[in-house]
Amino acid sequence: MKALSHPRNPLRLFSHYGLLILLTLLVLGPLLYLLTQIFMTPDEASQYPPKLLPSGLYTGELKNAIETVPIFGFIFNSFVLATAIMVLQVLTAALAAYAFVYIRFSGSRFWFALFISTMMIPWEVTIIPNYLTVKSWGWLDSFQGLIVPFAASAFGVFLLRQFFMQLPRELFEAARIDGCGHFRHFVSVVLPLSGPAAASLAVYVFLNGWNQYLWPLLTTSSDAMRTVQIGIAMLQFEELTSWNLVLSGVALVLVPSFVLLGLGLKPLVRGITAGAVKG
Amino acid sequence: MNTSLYSDKSSQVLSPASVVSAGTTSNAGRLRRLREQLLGYLFLSPSLVVFILFLFYPMVRSVYLSFQLTDPRGRVAAYVGWDNYSRMIESSAFWNSIWITVKFTLLTVPAGLVLGLLCASLVHSTGRGSKIFRFIFSIPLALSVGTASILWMILYHPSLGMLNYLLGEFGIGPIEWLTDPGSALGSVSLMTIWMNSGFPFVLLLAAIQGLDNDVMDSSRIDGASMWRTFFSIKLPLLSPTLFFLAVVSIMSAFQSFGQINILTRGGPADSTNVLVYSIYREAFINYQFGTGSALAIVLFILMLLLTAVQFLALGKKVHYQ
Numbered sequence: 288m289k290a291l292s293h294p295r296n297p298l299r300l301f302s303h304y305g306l307l308i309l310l311t312l313l314v315l316g317p318l319l320y321l322l323t324q325i326f327m328t329p330d331e332a333s334q335y336p337p338k339l340l341p342s343g344l345y346t347g348e349l350k351n352a353i354e355t356v357p358i359f360g361f362i363f364n365s366f367v368l369a370t371a372i373m374v375l376q377v378l379t380a381a382l383a384a385y386a387f388v389y390i391r392f393s394g395s396r397f398w399f400a401l402f403i404s405t406m407m408i409p410w411e412v413t414i415i416p417n418y419l420t421v422k423s424w425g426w427l428d429s430f431q432g433l434i435v436p437f438a439a440s441a442f443g444v445f446l447l448r449q450f451f452m453q454l455p456r457e458l459f460e461a462a463r464i465d466g467c468g469h470f471r472h473f474v475s476v477v478l479p480l481s482g483p484a485a486a487s488l489a490v491y492v493f494l495n496g497w498n499q500y501l502w503p504l505l506t507t508s509s510d511a512m513r514t515v516q517i518g519i520a521m522l523q524f525e526e527l528t529s530w531n532l533v534l535s536g537v538a539l540v541l542v543p544s545f546v547l548l549g550l551g552l553k554p555l556v557r558g559i560t561a562g563a564v565k566g
Numbered sequence: 567m568n569t570s571l572y573s574d575k576s577s578q579v580l581s582p583a584s585v586v587s588a589g590t591t592s593n594a595g596r597l598r599r600l601r602e603q604l605l606g607y608l609f610l611s612p613s614l615v616v617f618i619l620f621l622f623y624p625m626v627r628s629v630y631l632s633f634q635l636t637d638p639r640g641r642v643a644a645y646v647g648w649d650n651y652s653r654m655i656e657s658s659a660f661w662n663s664i665w666i667t668v669k670f671t672l673l674t675v676p677a678g679l680v681l682g683l684l685c686a687s688l689v690h691s692t693g694r695g696s697k698i699f700r701f702i703f704s705i706p707l708a709l710s711v712g713t714a715s716i717l718w719m720i721l722y723h724p725s726l727g728m729l730n731y732l733l734g735e736f737g738i739g740p741i742e743w744l745t746d747p748g749s750a751l752g753s754v755s756l757m758t759i760w761m762n763s764g765f766p767f768v769l770l771l772a773a774i775q776g777l778d779n780d781v782m783d784s785s786r787i788d789g790a791s792m793w794r795t796f797f798s799i800k801l802p803l804l805s806p807t808l809f810f811l812a813v814v815s816i817m818s819a820f821q822s823f824g825q826i827n828i829l830t831r832g833g834p835a836d837s838t839n840v841l842v843y844s845i846y847r848e849a850f851i852n853y854q855f856g857t858g859s860a861l862a863i864v865l866f867i868l869m870l871l872l873t874a875v876q877f878l879a880l881g882k883k884v885h886y887q
Contacts, residue, residue: 392606416624516712
């Protein structure tokens with residue numbers, strides 16, 4: 288089967304891989320540049336014409352970046368923020384999805400339609416009132432201000448609902464006959480089975496939280512509360528910093544994202560495709 | 567905080583399980599149904615509270631604010647009716663930012679789809695090494711707007727940047743990537759295509775892998791060329807995914823903000839002042855929450871129209887199996 292669908296003729300094979308390598312260079316080029324820059328000494332980095340490769344693995348600028356900028360503080364803040372949003376969203380979504388699939392209550396179709404319709408509201412449209420709300424509660428520059436507005440998502444409810452509907456109905460009936468209530472059924476049957484779907488949602492939500500830009504920009508002002516994306520963007524305005532110091536900061540911030548991508552690419556892809564195919 | 571308030575209620579609802587068994591049979595049935603009803607709302611309540619506080623209420627408040635004049639602290643100063651809207655429609659800056667948003671969308675979305683389709687088709691038909699390429703083209707998924715923008719800001723530096731150096735080797739340039747009003751939007755778009763290239767790739771690869779291999783192979787055996795197979799069979803079968811991607815990418819292009827804030831701040835000469843950036847500038851730099859909200863409502867209506875187009879087009883032009 289597969290043999291038919293890939294080229295065997297040498298010329299075609301050559302152009303096939305040639306094109307792939309060209310595209311790889313386009314996608315990886317900026318990242319390779321980043322990788323070579325961070326190991327250069329400040330002198331090497333400021334040469335013109337620019338050096339393509341560092342003369343050795345100099346780690347002084349990485350250390351310098353860690354010392355001059357509270358980069359681990361930024362990473363810690365983003366980690367707390369993204370983890371909290373992830374846990375809350377998976378939990379609230381699982382509860383709501385459970386209700387839509389297993390609990391018979393009047394108005395459930397109405398609420399589901401309403402939940403889905405929230406996907407049409409762009410977050411930017413609500414940002415002014417949300418900013419004013421959070422400000423009036425005294426939540427500016429705090430974790431709750433960064434986390435609570437994102438504690439639920441219609442996308443999560445939708446994704447988990449699709450998954451719950453595919454779980455065998457017999458399990459539910461068996462549990463009911465055993466006298467198992469909704470809470471016990473939810474905790475001991477549905478949650479353990481929803482691992483793959485919950486993992487997809489979790490990776491997706493975590494990356495989105497880690498990459499948030501506009502909301503932390505508006506609601507945080509002290510260095511102690513800055514998230515990575517804002518912190519890293521602030522580096523460029525420091526007049527005296529050299530380029531590869533800034534790039535070292537960028538590289539450090541990218542490490543957790545790459546680790547997560549390496550570990551979670553499969554569930555992430557599954558989540559994206561499940562959302563897309565049914566959406 | 568909000569949820570704890572609700573879980574207090576939950577213990578009241580749940581504990582009198584004994585009441586159910588104590589009642590007569592018809593009563594028990596009614597109680598069970600009532601309990602089921604309450605449980606439904608209990609399970610929904612955490613999401614519902616968040617949606618009400620941070621989506622529905624602000625949506626209504628945005629509409630309300632768009633008819634008001636506010637002081638710099640966001641308090642309503644006076645009702646001005648449709649003034650915010652009429653001034654917006656009369657201002658050339660507003661139409662400029664709509665036009666910039668449309669241009670930005672046209673520059674990023676089609677190119678992003680073509681690139682994604684190209685990479686996905688190539689990887690799918692690759693035998694040896696396809697896993698490596700699949701990982702490489704998925705890498706941009708890990709990029710964020712903050713890191714990607716800073717990286718490109720340095721690449722785009724007019725005199726010392728790597729891009730102008732490389733182009734100079736071919737005798738081109740130097741290009742004023744971000745400082746020339748004629749090229750700034752193109753530069754921001756180029757970086758955006760790169761940053762967002764992971765999502766279309768991943769989705770299209772999954773869609774291509776999901777296609778029925780038998781259909782592909784039989785058409786190949788029938789003697790259809792690679793290109794014909796691609797255009798007359800693959801593309802129509804992929805159209806639901808492509809269509810979904812187009813809608814999602816257009817929506818995300820309409821909501822772009824971070825790269826513009828970091829790379830150009832809407833400039834030079836407003837040449838990259840997209841709609842969301844103009845909302846940000848109006849509300850959080852000029853502290854005009856009223857006119858800012860009017861702009862936000864325009865964004866909402868545009869998104870609603872896009873969604874409507876999606877629903878109308880679905881089932882008509884798009885091929886479903």
